[in-house]
Amino acid sequence: MPTRVIGLLTSGLLLAGCSSSATVTAPPRPPEPAEAVAEVRVAVAGTVATGLEVPWGIAFLPDGSALVSERDTGRIVRVSDGSSTTVGTVDGVAPRGEGGLLGIAHTGDWLYAYITAPTDNRVVKMVWDGVSLGKPEVVLAGIPKAGIHNGGRIIFGPDGMLYIATGDAGDQDVAQDRASLGGKILRVGPTGSVPEDNPFPGSPVLSLGHRNVQGLAFDAQNRLWASEFGQSDVDELNLITPGSNYGWPECEGACGKDDYVDPVVQWHPTSTASPSGLAIDGDYAYVASLRGQSLWAVPLDGSGQATPLDLGDLGRLRTIESAPDGSMWLSTSNTDGRGDPRDGDDRILRLTVD
Numbered sequence: 001m002p003t004r005v006i007g008l009l010t011s012g013l014l015l016a017g018c019s020s021s022a023t024v025t026a027p028p029r030p031p032e033p034a035e036a037v038a039e040v041r042v043a044v045a046g047t048v049a050t051g052l053e054v055p056w057g058i059a060f061l062p063d064g065s066a067l068v069s070e071r072d073t074g075r076i077v078r079v080s081d082g083s084s085t086t087v088g089t090v091d092g093v094a095p096r097g098e099g100g101l102l103g104i105a106h107t108g109d110w111l112y113a114y115i116t117a118p119t120d121n122r123v124v125k126m127v128w129d130g131v132s133l134g135k136p137e138v139v140l141a142g143i144p145k146a147g148i149h150n151g152g153r154i155i156f157g158p159d160g161m162l163y164i165a166t167g168d169a170g171d172q173d174v175a176q177d178r179a180s181l182g183g184k185i186l187r188v189g190p191t192g193s194v195p196e197d198n199p200f201p202g203s204p205v206l207s208l209g210h211r212n213v214q215g216l217a218f219d220a221q222n223r224l225w226a227s228e229f230g231q232s233d234v235d236e237l238n239l240i241t242p243g244s245n246y247g248w249p250e251c252e253g254a255c256g257k258d259d260y261v262d263p264v265v266q267w268h269p270t271s272t273a274s275p276s277g278l279a280i281d282g283d284y285a286y287v288a289s290l291r292g293q294s295l296w297a298v299p300l301d302g303s304g305q306a307t308p309l310d311l312g313d314l315g316r317l318r319t320i321e322s323a324p325d326g327s328m329w330l331s332t333s334n335t336d337g338r339g340d341p342r343d344g345d346d347r348i349l350r351l352t353v354d
Contacts, residue, residue: 040284040297041354042309048329049079050344055331056152057104058321058348059111066321066329067111067128068348071100071336076111076133079348088133090126094118097147103154105162107190112139112162114152121145123154123164123192139192140204144169144182149212149229153277158222161187161195163206165213165226172249175209183210183248185226185240199243209246209260215278215287219300227275227287228263235273236263237287237298237306265298265306277319279328281353288317290333295320295351314349315339327352 054071061067065080067087074093078085090113093101099116106112111128113136114121121143127134139162143151149167157163168175168183175183178200187198187206194204215227224240234253238246238261247260254262267273267289274291280300287296287306293315294308311330318333327350334345 042286042295042297042311042328043352044311045327045350045352046081047344048081048348048350049077049084050347052077052079052084052331052335052346052348054100054333054336055346055348056100056102056318056333057113057154058319058329058331059104059106060321060324061106062324064324066323067104067106068331069101069104069113071095071102074101074115076101076104076113087131088126090115090124090133091136092117092124099145099147099150102150102152103165105154105156107156110190112154114154114164116145116150117141119145121150121152121166121169123162125190139190140164140181140186140188142181144171144174144180146170151210151213153214153216155216155218156190157187157218157224160190162190163187163216163224164204165216166210167212168210168248172211175211175248176245176250178203178205178208181205184208185210185213185216185224187242206242207240207244207246209244209248209250211248211252214276217278217280217285219280219285220282225264225278225280225285225300227278229274230267230270233269234263235267235270235275235289237265237275237278237285238263264302267292267296267306276317276333277321277331279320279322281322281328286320286328288320288330290316290318290338293317295330311349311351313342315342315345323350 056071057069072095102114122141123139124136146169151165151167153165164186174180186204212229228236244261247255273289277288285298296306298306315334316339319331334341
């Protein structure tokens with residue numbers, strides 16, 4: 001059934017305030033607003049696919065079907081209503097922990113994928129002829145890898161550039177090191193070239209100071225948003241601007257300092273959300289959360305707070321994507337070693353939005 005969402009602040013969610021890692025003292029948290037300010041309706045309209053193994057990325061095709069990446073198998077599966085077919089296995093994937101075959105993006109005759117290879121995380125592209133995949137060609141290599149914090153979301157922007165979310169791979173210091181590709185959002189051309197209008201000349205780095213970004217989406221104003229895992233206190237939804245520093249590991253959540261950009265929305269504690277995928281539909285961002293096991297609706301105009309949608313007992317939620325028909329597809333992540341699989345997991349659900 002449709003769920004009514006209102007902009008009430010839940011007990012674990014803050015718009016401002018500062019939480020920190022062990023090196024920072026947190027200032028007092030502000031009082032919580034209590035007025036309802038927005039409405040939206042979201043409902044589960046059906047099941048698109050079941051029996052997937054740790055689905056991670058979803059890339060839609062012109063006919064309305066989608067390619068789905070499986071993290072641990074390295075397979076690309078084509079899914080549509082009630083059917084799924086393996087179209088290929090990506091060579092060079094070395095799954096470990098949170099790494100493997102992660103985000104994917106489709107454009108023209110190419111499928112792009114963010115993969116964990118034996119020595120690093122990298123982005124590759126493969127010819128897609130509508131039936132099968134070609135051999136991977138490296139677009140960008142040298143992104144730090146580990147069993148945790150591999151980032152992995154990739155999307156093409158309105159400018160035709162490829163945006164890449166990376167993690168700190170468990171080494172906090174790389175997030176502030178502009179020479180490292182870890183703990184960043186990167187921007188490159190379709191072949192991996194560095195655009196001349198990037199904020200740091202000759203560098204693919206668009207923004208820095210990130211811990212582990214797994215959600216990227218553009219809104220109708222062509223603004224880039226990113227969802228980010230916190231360490232133990234605060235998860236974040238950030239509005240990304242070129243050349244900006246988002247504070248990790250100097251602070252977790254809002255810093256309140258001129259050198260760093262504070263989140264638009266925060267979740268406290270991290271068990272409330274642990275946000276992965278991100279989609280934008282109209283005036284709302286939708287954030288899929290793993291530990292929180294909820295889909296969150298966030299008004300983009302700043303008029304309200306993130307509100308969890310009651311979609312039933314789905315477990316861990318990994319990826320949310322806007323579909324060509326106006327619906328959204330939402331994937332579960334209960335077979336990833338940290339969840340409690342339900343019958344048919346993992347699955348992809350179709351959601352309607354009013």
